[in-house]
Amino acid sequence: MGRYRLLLGLGLLFISSLGMQQASADMLYDQLVPKTRQWLDDYWGQYFAQNGQTYMTAEGVHPYTREGIKTSCAPTALNNAFYCRTSNSIYYDDNFLRKVYSEEGDYAAVSILAHEWGHLVQSQLGLLDNQLLVYRELQADCFSGAFAQHLNQPGKLEVFDFEEVAKLRFSAGKKNIRWTDTSVHGTPTQRITAFEDGARFGPGACYY
Numbered sequence: 001m002g003r004y005r006l007l008l009g010l011g012l013l014f015i016s017s018l019g020m021q022q023a024s025a026d027m028l029y030d031q032l033v034p035k036t037r038q039w040l041d042d043y044w045g046q047y048f049a050q051n052g053q054t055y056m057t058a059e060g061v062h063p064y065t066r067e068g069i070k071t072s073c074a075p076t077a078l079n080n081a082f083y084c085r086t087s088n089s090i091y092y093d094d095n096f097l098r099k100v101y102s103e104e105g106d107y108a109a110v111s112i113l114a115h116e117w118g119h120l121v122q123s124q125l126g127l128l129d130n131q132l133l134v135y136r137e138l139q140a141d142c143f144s145g146a147f148a149q150h151l152n153q154p155g156k157l158e159v160f161d162f163e164e165v166a167k168l169r170f171s172a173g174k175k176n177i178r179w180t181d182t183s184v185h186g187t188p189t190q191r192i193t194a195f196e197d198g199a200r201f202g203p204g205a206c207y208y
């Protein structure tokens, strides 16, 4: 229990210190996916190169607006986003992403894409197999935290507010939203701790 409280306390401190940074204009929704994709490629391309590994970007990043559309993996579901290894592609409910963007802020929407990209990274690093589902999900949160830290500089994401992330994470599981199902993704506290591990220490801290 002591450790739990310490971690949570550090987490809140961390969030509030970064949350005080100056914010400027939001990026337009239309720019969200292409810009995020470019940042993700820059970041992970560099990380793979540093480790002598070859990085392959996503084959596609596909929006959808209905459930039940066939993909190379599962059929689409509303309020969800997912990475499909078979097609090395990411699929997302465009209305869901738009809603997160307008209600919780641009970074909250970026963090969903960054999490799915975390699964792409896992796939390429051979980390998608032989792991408990919840660890795989927390690792993707950790990778998204590492990426978040990379965005936290001038010329990248103009509005950068960790409170937006916290809001998204802590609301996880409260709504009937597949993407935040706690049985799949872990508890909100576990998720934010994983995210912070990545944000503080980089992807190297994500190999649980």
Ligand SMILES: [Zn+2]
Pocket: 115, 116, 119, 137, 140
């Ligand atoms: Zn996931």
